[in-house]
Amino acid sequence: MHSTDDVDALLPAYAAAELDATERARVFQALARSAPLRHELRRYRRLFALLAAAREDIAPDATFARRLRRRFAHRGA
Numbered sequence: 001m002h003s004t005d006d007v008d009a010l011l012p013a014y015a016a017a018e019l020d021a022t023e024r025a026r027v028f029q030a031l032a033r034s035a036p037l038r039h040e041l042r043r044y045r046r047l048f049a050l051l052a053a054a055r056e057d058i059a060p061d062a063t064f065a066r067r068l069r070r071r072f073a074h075r076g077a
Helices: 004-008 011-015 021-033 035-057 064-076
Strands: none
Touching (some): 011 021
């Protein structure tokens, strides 16, 4: 049997759907037995949702690439 700590370390990958079938099953079974793990999984899912939303909010504007090329061209001169 695996410890809760061992499964806890897999929660971020589980939330991101990055585990193989065996690891997914281990986490799924542990989640069924542990309210604290389910709570932690909800926290990871909220965090990932916030990060995804923030990534959309910080997208560069249309002139970003041009300004960046100009800045590096001046440094190389």
